[in-house]
Amino acid sequence: xxxxxxxxxxxxxxxxxxxxxxxxxxxxxxxxxxxxxxxxxxxxxxxxxxxxxxxxxxxxxxxxxxxxxxxxxxxxxxxxxxxxxxxxxxxxxxxxxxxxxxxxxxxxxxxxxxxxxxxxxxxxxxxxxxxxxxxxxxxxxxxxxxxxxxxxxxxxxxxxxxxxxxxxxxxxxxxxxxxxxxxxxxxxxxxxxxxxxxxxxxxxxxxxxxxxxxxxxxxxxxxxxxxxxxxxxxxxxxxxxxxxxxxxxxxxxxxxxxxxxxxxxxxxxxxxxxxxxxxxxxxxxxxxxxxxxxxxxxxxxxxxxxxxxxxxxxxxxxxxxxxxxxxxxxxxxxxxxxxxxxxxxxxxxxxxxxxxxxxxxxxxxxxx
Amino acid sequence: xxxxxxxxxxxxxxxxxxxxxxxxxxxxxxxxxxxxxxxxxxxxxxxxxxxxxxxxxxxxxxxxxxxxxxxxxxxxxxxxxxxxxxxxxxxxxxxxxxxxxxxxxxxxxxxxxxxxxxxxxxxxxxxxxxxxxxxxxxxxxxxxxxxxxxxxxxxxxxxxxxxxxxxxxxxxxxxxxxxxxxxxxxxxxxxxxxxxxxxxxxxxxxxxxxxxxxxxxxxxxxxxxxxxxxxxxxxxxxxxxxxxxxxxxxxxxxxxxxxxxxxxxxxxxxxxxxxxxxxxxxxxxxxxxxxxxxxxxxxxxxxxxxxxxxxx
Numbered sequence: 001x002x003x004x005x006x007x008x009x010x011x012x013x014x015x016x017x018x019x020x021x022x023x024x025x026x027x028x029x030x031x032x033x034x035x036x037x038x039x040x041x042x043x044x045x046x047x048x049x050x051x052x053x054x055x056x057x058x059x060x061x062x063x064x065x066x067x068x069x070x071x072x073x074x075x076x077x078x079x080x081x082x083x084x085x086x087x088x089x090x091x092x093x094x095x096x097x098x099x100x101x102x103x104x105x106x107x108x109x110x111x112x113x114x115x116x117x118x119x120x121x122x123x124x125x126x127x128x129x130x131x132x133x134x135x136x137x138x139x140x141x142x143x144x145x146x147x148x149x150x151x152x153x154x155x156x157x158x159x160x161x162x163x164x165x166x167x168x169x170x171x172x173x174x175x176x177x178x179x180x181x182x183x184x185x186x187x188x189x190x191x192x193x194x195x196x197x198x199x200x201x202x203x204x205x206x207x208x209x210x211x212x213x214x215x216x217x218x219x220x221x222x223x224x225x226x227x228x229x230x231x232x233x234x235x236x237x238x239x240x241x242x243x244x245x246x247x248x249x250x251x252x253x254x255x256x257x258x259x260x261x262x263x264x265x266x267x268x269x270x271x272x273x274x275x276x277x278x279x280x281x282x283x284x285x286x287x288x289x290x291x292x293x294x295x296x297x298x299x300x301x302x303x304x305x306x307x308x309x310x311x312x313x314x315x316x317x318x319x320x321x322x323x324x325x326x327x328x329x330x331x332x333x334x335x336x337x338x339x340x341x342x343x344x345x346x347x348x349x350x351x352x353x354x355x356x357x358x359x360x361x362x363x364x365x366x367x368x
Numbered sequence: 369x370x371x372x373x374x375x376x377x378x379x380x381x382x383x384x385x386x387x388x389x390x391x392x393x394x395x396x397x398x399x400x401x402x403x404x405x406x407x408x409x410x411x412x413x414x415x416x417x418x419x420x421x422x423x424x425x426x427x428x429x430x431x432x433x434x435x436x437x438x439x440x441x442x443x444x445x446x447x448x449x450x451x452x453x454x455x456x457x458x459x460x461x462x463x464x465x466x467x468x469x470x471x472x473x474x475x476x477x478x479x480x481x482x483x484x485x486x487x488x489x490x491x492x493x494x495x496x497x498x499x500x501x502x503x504x505x506x507x508x509x510x511x512x513x514x515x516x517x518x519x520x521x522x523x524x525x526x527x528x529x530x531x532x533x534x535x536x537x538x539x540x541x542x543x544x545x546x547x548x549x550x551x552x553x554x555x556x557x558x559x560x561x562x563x564x565x566x567x568x569x570x571x572x573x574x575x576x577x578x579x580x581x582x583x584x585x586x587x588x589x590x591x592x593x594x595x596x597x598x599x600x601x602x603x604x605x606x607x608x609x610x611x612x613x614x615x616x617x618x619x620x621x622x623x624x625x626x627x628x629x630x631x632x633x634x635x636x637x638x639x640x641x642x643x644x645x646x647x648x649x650x651x652x653x654x655x656x657x658x659x660x661x662x663x664x665x666x667x668x669x670x671x672x673x674x675x676x677x678x679x680x
Contacts, residue, residue: 048463053463053467073469076468076469077469081464083460083463083464086460087459087460087461087462087463087464088459089378089461090382090459091385091386092378092381092382096378100374100377101468103371103374103377104375104468104469105468105469106371106469152469
């Protein structure tokens with residue numbers, strides 16, 4: 001994939017404060033590029049330089065091969081920018097808002113009318129065409145802003161924290177919309193604090209702190225490379241002890257923990273001491289898993305003021321082994337082969353989904 | 369097809385929508401016609417019934433209407449433009465405009481033209497009231513045309529002052545205060561300086577200097593920066609039978625030919641306007657590294673208008 005954004009040694013300072021420090025960033029065309037960093041890390045500064053709103057102190061930035069400092073108009077033609085606030089005019093209708101920015105980007109009159117209708121449909125605001133912009137909800141304004149950035153059919157969309165302040169539904173709608181835009185062939189650069197969401201949505205991410213790039217690349221690569229080790233979930237139907245021993249002997253295994261597999265809720269109720277059945281409204285006094293009898297759980301409850309006890313029998317469907325694994329994917333395959341070839345009935349062998357938040361905390365230091 | 373300036377279209381749509389423009393125009397005309405009515409009532413009782421009575425009433429009506437219209441233009445036009453660019457910064461739409469394909473010149477011109485269009489509407493609305501003076505006679509076409517030229521030049525000049533402050537400041541309230549402050553300083557400060565210079569120069573300075581051509585030109589130019597003085601002096605000259613374009617001033621040795629003050633005023637107004645507008649255009653360029661970043665607010669922050677760099 002060709003790079004649509006390329007920066008080299010991009011530096012920008014505000015007086016003595018260095019906002020961007022020799023940033024080398026590459027965004028491949030067609031990517032959804034997540035830009036992550038704490039507040040004040042330089043995300044907005046980078047985005048403002050790429051949208052020609054700010055000039056770098058030194059270094060170069062190219063968008064679609066066009067240098068941002070030498071040909072800002074050329075860059076503006078291929079970039080659609082949505083800042084982290086809504087720029088909304090009073091006394092303006094939704095279609096007029098799009099019409100105005102269409103004119104501002106030189107969209108010809110004969111194309112503008114149809115385009116406004118199409119974009120309003122795309123962002124699901126067709127029914128709000130004649131509503132005043134200021135009366136729209138936050139999510140609607142956000143979607144209208146997105147339609148605005150699309151007016152001149154840019155190749156690159158730069159969205160600065162588009163999901164901030166949106167309710168979950170609006171956020172999901174926005175995410176779906178971004179997927180649609182990607183399907184239309186747009187490259188999307190998006191900054192966000194909601195990391196789990198970025199992991200779901202983005203193909204690439206970059207982590208930035210204090211103006212320095214800490215990590216960048218494909219989401220899966222980053223997750224793999226930056227996680228100190230993998231967590232493997234192995235569920236065996238029997239021979240848990242032998243499986244544990246086998247796993248311990250394998251190379252790259254850091255530790256193994258044996259836990260009960262998810263209990264099936266085939267709980268058996270035992271009669272309380274004073275007769276009468278314990279009920280959900282009974283007050284729980286104490287509960288304990290008896291160490292000698294891991295297959296049952298006993299709860300002390302208050303039943304109509306009298307003490308009683310209820311024991312649930314936990315029906316195991318095998319045992320779960322949690323493995324901290326320092327090896328790579330080949331090592332994982334070898335581990336599985338080892339278990340299977342030794343006749344261990346493996347029901348599940350999976351890597352626990354990596355969490356971008358862990359990575360973020362791991363990589364950044366929290367200094368601004 | 370030639371497209372109108374997008375900013376102009378947007379501003380005119382916004383300005384003429386709703387009751388605001390209508391109310392402003394109504395108040396403006398009420399003040400003007402109220403003053404006219406009171407003046408007429410006062411004059412009709414005092415002036416006798418000689419042959420020149422009509423002419424005197426006509427002249428007085430014309431002068432007062434022109435003066436009131438000028439005062440209103442002086443106050444309203446800077447207010448029309450002072451909110452223009454600062455308002456975009458307040459509404460956080462400034463970045464969107466600058467990041468679009470609109471050139472700074474298009475943005476500034478669109479803002480100025482839309483304000484001037486409304487100012488022109490105000491000036492044209494004066495004409496029916498002013499035409500009352502024609503019923504009485506005593507007013508020449510040259511006087512009316514010069515008054516119109518003065519009003520239009522003032523509208524452009526003072527709108528540019530508002531635009532300049534709007535491009536410099538961050539809030540429209542600040543821009544309006546600075547713009548009206550500048551207008552008041554000019555309208556009161558220039559006559560004050562004229563009086564001071566008059567007192568000092570006539571007493572201590574030799575008449576050679578006072579009658580030199582350089583002094584005559586400089587003093588006329590200075591006076592001509594003030595719309596009321598420039599237009600007032602022109603009116604007295606016209607009343608005395610002078611040319612509407614030139615006057616001859618007796619100087620040491622020979623007579624000096626000086627353009628009429630209104631002509632100088634119109635020229636100066638255009639010159640200053642051009643300077644102010646070009647400065648405003650310069651202010652709209654992308655932020656240079658040395659400059660302070662544009663104050664912005666994060667949506668989640670407590671004070672959205674918080675000063676300083678909320679960069680992330």
